[in-house]
Amino acid sequence: MSEAGEGLKPAKSLDLRGTPCPINFVKTKLALDGLAEGELLEIIIDEGEPCKNVPRSVKDEGHKILEAEDIGGAFRLLIVKVA
Amino acid sequence: MSDIGAAKERKRELNLGGQTIRILPEELKAGGIIPQRQKGMVTVRFAAPGGRVEAKHMAKIAELADKYGRGYLHFTFRQSPEIPFVRLEDVEALVAEAGEVGASIAGCGKRVRVPTACAGCEYNPNGLVNTQDMARESYERYFGMDHSHKFKLSFSGCPVDCARARENDLGFQGQVEPYLNPDNCTGCSLCVQACQDDALYMDPSIEGPRTKRGMPVRIEEQCISCGDCIKACAFDAMLPQRTGNAVYSGGKHGKHPHVAYPIAEFVPEEKVYDVIEAVMAWYRENGKKGERIGVTIDRIGINSLRRALKDVIGEYLLQQEDIEKPRWRKVFFHGVADALPEYEQV
Ligand code: SF4
């Protein structure tokens, strides 16, 4: 893989498979709130609807997605917290 | 357009409201004062273009509902706050007091109504165009102009169409056309997941500097221009190519609902007012008294209206080949697209 986030270690990981919208984003946001600037959060979200909603909400909050990967039925996102 | 000027004069008269209240129902309705089933009681309706009311106006309207009504407001289906149970003899005072803070009453009857709109791109996450500005501006320009029948304008920020562009006499709906910057694409396929219209698929064979997983391909004839893929893409690879408004005309609800005809796509905001004026001019010329524009279009033909718009938005007009694409067929209730007449090349 050639993403910028490859090999970086997340400060926190959340498996949000089975967690519906918008609770998945609420949990993502709370986790990001708890991180320091520049720290990484890894989340796993279901394919479909969550992929439409969560990445855009993360972007709208001003954070940066370093990596997004299809892991089969779900997507793994690596997010860097921007203050 | 001289009749627009004349209508603006009439509009000012209407806005003065309370000055010379007469009891003719049509006169009352012209100023947003609606007779109730209870004798001597009226409902006073305020203008809230795009559903937006200044807080200080709302505070005053609430105060007036306490003073002259029964202490509550009702919101109409077209977003206007109204005070029920006002005694006819209090109307003049109520309208004058509202006018002191700048709150003006809405219009009913056979004329341009207060435009409705969703929040649009100003703060709705889905919004693609500035619906609030367009609703406000078209209210300032056209509200109260007389027509053969009522004339309702609405503005939706995106193809979700919360403001029901397809159920108004003239409706606008934000759209965006995506394009792919292959240099930025990581092949993550989030955009494909985000698209609910089967308009994107991954082609694993496409190579690029940041991807080993291929890239998305857009099927243009399936794409409804919602922009969900652009919003989902985290790598600035799916980007807006052009943004504008889809135009629909002839829609209405009520006893005899009528779905609007699709007219044009990607019309830029600065051309929206030219479209409104051209459609209203066509309606003035062709509409019979008591006939909504949808019925006028049925009677005279959509191609007549399309020809009238050719000089105004020729390059944005939909042609037969466009309305045959799934992207236009599937944005109507099932079967409705089959009933569209042949669109002549204009
Ligand atoms: S039409 Fe689109 S922009 Fe407007 S409120 Fe609905 S979803 Fe939001």
Ligand code: SF4
């Ligand atoms: S704009 Fe909407 S319909 Fe078109 S490809 Fe993107 S997500 Fe799909």
Ligand code: SF4
């Ligand atoms: S366009 Fe964006 S969301 Fe789609 S595959 Fe490429 S990087 Fe991912």
